[in-house]
Amino acid sequence: MINHMETIYLSIVLAPLFGSLVAGLFGRAIGRAGAHWVTIIGVAISSILSMLAYKHHIIDGAPDYNQTLYTWLTSGGIDFQIGFLIDPLSVTMMVVVSFVSWMIHIYTIGYMHDDPGYQRFFSYISLFTFAMLMLVMSNNFLQLFFGWEAVGLVSYLLIGFWFKKESAIFANLKAFLVNRVGDFGFLLGVAAILMYFNTLDYVEVFNNVEQHKNTTITLFNGESWSVMTVICLSLFIGAMGKSAQFPLHVWLPDSMEGPTPISALIHAATMVTAGIFMVSRMSPLFELSVTALNFILVIGAVTALFMGFLGLVQNDIKRVVAYSTLSQLGYMTVALGASAYAAAMFHLVTHAFFKALLFLAAGAVIIVMHHEQDMRKMGGLFKYMPITCLTCLIGTLALIGFPGTSGFFSKDIIIEAVHHSSLPASDFAYYAVLSGVFVTALYSFRLFFMTFFGKENMKRDVWKNLHEAPAVVTLPLIILAIPSLLLGIFLVEPLLMGDYFGSAIYVSSEHDVLSKIATGYHGTFSFITHAFLYPPVYLAFLGLFVAWLCYIKYPSLPEKLVNHIGFIYQILINKYGFDEFNQVVFAGGVRKIGNFLSQVGDVKLIDGALVNGSAKSVRLFSNTIRHIQSGYLYHYAFAIIIGLLLLIVIFVHEVLS
């Protein structure tokens, strides 16, 4: 069985890679249909085999699989290897990644139908699937970093997919560089792990964490830090980049310049959750650093609440969903900080489905509207696009945590977990995520109402051609709507009561908030009714109600509100000024430093003064002493006489003394 499984795991990663290579290298030869078939079949194989692996590990309870594929290199007695660790954590991710990717491959047939870069697009998204699977299936930090950077690369390529658009190629460079800032931290974390553990293998590192519980490192003069804190903070900086946490969130809204299918796949469902997955994977390390956990709580809470506010003022349909993604990633991060890793993973899974669904629904609207993304020019689409509207409603309900939907369970557990957490930062985080519920409901239904209900504001020629999206588009929507609605009911019990993740996630007993929640758990139904005793549900309803008031009942209300609180509105519309700040301070500053070093350092000082300067001084020196060799005999004779006289003077002086 073991060998058998190895073939399956290899096929899971290689099938999308094969599809990507064929579509990318021979795109012209196989044509458009050839490209989508080869990649869709590749991802379908990957997805079905992942489900098989899921059954094998989770349902049949097979032991973890941990094998090396090959040795990348050996240096200084350390083997750097490529290999797979398949346990409940990775197999869950594999199913989510390959399945969502599969749906998005199908959807792309409709969305990219008229695009000249059709084959290239399929090649990229399959390549992404390969990279993401390598990331989640890795059994060591090296391969994790490989996948980590590789998904960043594909994200870069896809954001800049429409390479003629200036805003797209600005956004992709920005995304890559901001991610690199995170990777910079991540790499230092990996280096620290290698230094203290002498291996990059997960299991070996996790087995030895106790040894370094109290090890310290001196970073600044005389100030010693716990090694675990340094490692965890470094790794988490990587997660902040990839999972777009404040203040490295700035790239995600701009990434919406890419085609919508990748916004759904990469910038909502999978890649941006890599940071969440990584921290969950490293739970044995993070559990040893309370400092890091507090830091994570604060960062997550700030992202969850303040990015949600920004969703309220955006009019671009994709950007609203993007800010919502930021905010939801903040929720997951808060769960990590509260040591509720399983809850973070739970929300990751449900969010992957409902957020992919929301993005794809937004994409369906965008195609039907002829690439119009401004919600102020939509409205009343319910009549024309009932399937899209209903699936979008399911996604929205899941997002706001409507009782019974998948998002309800995952989000409720996070809020409960923070409530139970005893870390100093948990109070702040609790109120942040609690207020976030209201904000989420408000912006979600603002989007829903503005798009599908109210006055039909579109241009006339668009309005005449309104119709439901084609079947390749609606089919993935319907398929994704099912888990968005129902997944929570099935997963909540094994997650809370059963030992779903097994040994893949470690929580020290003093941080174990989930087990506290589990003691009050008496079945799924009572979990739902129980929720009505606590504020989140009412906050969600309140948000829904306010959205209804503002966008259905009294459509003029928002404008009046903006006039009253113009100052706050300005702050929100400027996204707290982060973009301007980065543009001036970082982008501008770096260029100023570069110009200074280039002009003053290299050209003036080194070349001007030293190199050509020494050449000049040689010339100056030669010009001066050239005068001595005048060629006139009497000059030389005169020099000889002076020399003789000097010699005599010295001689006499010596004799006398």
Place this chain on the structure above:
Amino acid sequence: MNLDNLPILSILIWLPILGGVWSLIIGDQEERVVKRFSFLISFVTFLLSVLLYYQFDNSFSGMQFIEELYWIESFSIKYHLGVDGIALPLIMLTTFTTILVVMAAWEVIDKNISYYMCAFLILTGLMNGVFVALDSILFYVFWESMLIPMFLIIGIWGGPNRVYATIKFFLYTFFGSVFMLVALLYLYSITDSFNIQVLQEASIGLTAQKLIFIAFFLAFAVKIPMWPVHTWLPDAHVEAPTGGSVVLAAIMLKMGGYGFLRFSLPIAPDASLFFADAMIALSLIAIVYIGFVALVQEDMKKLIAYSSISHMGFVTLGFFIPFGIFAATNSNAGAVMGMEGAMMQMISHGFISAAMFLCVGVMYDRLHSRMIKDYGGVVNSMPYFAAFMMLFAMANSGLPGTSGFVGEFLVILSSFKLSFWIAFTAALTLILGAAYTLWMYKRVVFGEAIREEVLELKDIDARETFILFLLASVVLLFGIWPAPLFDVMHVSIEQLIQHISQTKIL
């Protein structure tokens, strides 16, 4: 035929040199013959280096394929050749690059093609000579004579400002090398030998070691080049023809690195230890300072030249990190990784810089400009080219999965053992390297083509595709599976680390 007795190293030196002379005899009139003949010579030379690789014994730490004859007996100067795991990868890099350069010149060089091929073939022989010479005078002769063909290449086929650049290049590097000769003569005076291996074993006092180190440093630091003696490189690159830039970046810079490994470190290990902090500081300055400078360049070749200097910072950092580790921990653990990382960085940079310069060459051949502002939107007319260049740009930014990642990664891991802050500073390249490379890529390749000329550019032809494909293959191969390269150098590097970790002061 018994291959064991073949003087393979001599052939690696003299076959290209004689081939070069012969191509001159064939003359410019027979253009096609010259090209085919030069290609044949470069290809056979490469096959010989492959043969060398297969015959090479990975488990043996000493020199192999030794050839030894008296040259000037009264000073015991010998024609003494041999290779170890440090020289072998560099030889293979040299012969591989020569094939690329010959192919790259195929339709591009229209002036004095036989002289051009002659210069490059002779250069190849001389460079092989540098890597296999075990007699220091022989080494010096190869080292200095290498300047002549390069001087001619830049001087004859170079750009408008070629005279300034070529004189600067010559004087700069010659200035450094003279001090090396002084050091060699001094070493002869105390050991009565020019044999490099004898010099490595000689015990020398600390003061003498320091002076020797400084003399060698002047030669090698200029060549590699280290900050602040780097300013000849951007000028030389800008004026050099594409082939010249490729050889310069891919191989000649590595001479400096090779010199450190062969002379500075093993002959003066105590002085190396003494100067290690300063050398690490200079390396970090190269990585960061030059990264900033590269960012604001407007000339693509200058930008890549600066990026080379920054990448070479990792090489020197990897060379001197081990001394820091000896001093800090009294053990060798972690030192090997830095040194091997530096070696890997040299090899990988050979491929990537060659590829980057060839890419600029491809554009220059079409539009006769190296300035970033003259391009923009190249992808619209040259999609295949854009795809290749994307790969190389990513490799230049050190993306995992390409060879550019391996060396930097190992050096950063190794430097963390010495200090968090050194690793921190070195790792800034992750951001800076990506910034300058991808920003250039964005401005040159992406976007709407604004200039008419750019829209009319022809995509790469079969010859250009083949050259870039070869480079792309090795860049990916060594990114995904660098182990074969490390297997070749392990024993030699470990022995070197062992050697330099012991004091030579009696």
